[in-house]
Structure formats: structure tokens, C-alpha cells
Amino acid sequence: MPSDRIRRIAQQFIVDVEQATRLDLQEELKRLVDGMAQPQRSATTASPPSSKPAKKKRKTPPHCVHDGCVLPHGGPGRSYLCKQHYDERERAKKEGSAK
Numbered sequence: 001m002p003s004d005r006i007r008r009i010a011q012q013f014i015v016d017v018e019q020a021t022r023l024d025l026q027e028e029l030k031r032l033v034d035g036m037a038q039p040q041r042s043a044t045t046a047s048p049p050s051s052k053p054a055k056k057k058r059k060t061p062p063h064c065v066h067d068g069c070v071l072p073h074g075g076p077g078r079s080y081l082c083k084q085h086y087d088e089r090e091r092a093k094k095e096g097s098a099k
């Protein structure tokens, strides 16, 4: 049976490879075990696992966005303007459109 020959050859090949790579395998296994024991020492800096979301939609200003104004703004509904500047803008809009 030719398969017997092939099996013998394959077995001999495996033995040869085992003998040839035994030291390498031992070193590799040692490194693997060491790596498993200390997974934090992996030097892969390709993609850190989501350290920070950093997905802020919009930067909310701390106060009214009008130049020099430090009054609290009325939120996105008022374009981050304080009541005074929002009213001012609305008035200007009305005056601009009413001709």
C-alpha cells in the first residue's frame, strides 16, 4: 500500500521536524507562556482598545458665545446665546426682514 509508505515518510518527516525545531519550539512555548502570564507587556501599539471614546458631537461653550459675554447661555435652542443677546439677535432679524 502506497499510503503506508506515505505515512512512514510523514512520520519520519514529523520526527525530523520535531528534532530540528525542538529548541525553537521550547523557546517559543516559553515566550507564549510568559506572554500569557503577563499580557500587559505586549508591545502591540497598533490599536489601543478604546481607551477614550472621544466622540463629542459638539463642544458646548461654557457661556454665551457672544464676543466678550460671560452670561450663561440658553443652550442649543438659543444658539448658545444668553437671553439678552438672543433677544438682540431676534430683534435684529425681525428688523432686517421687516421692510
Ligand SMILES: [Zn+2]
Pocket (backbone or CB within 6 Å): 064, 065, 066, 069, 070, 071, 081, 082, 083, 084, 085
Ligand atoms: Zn451674551
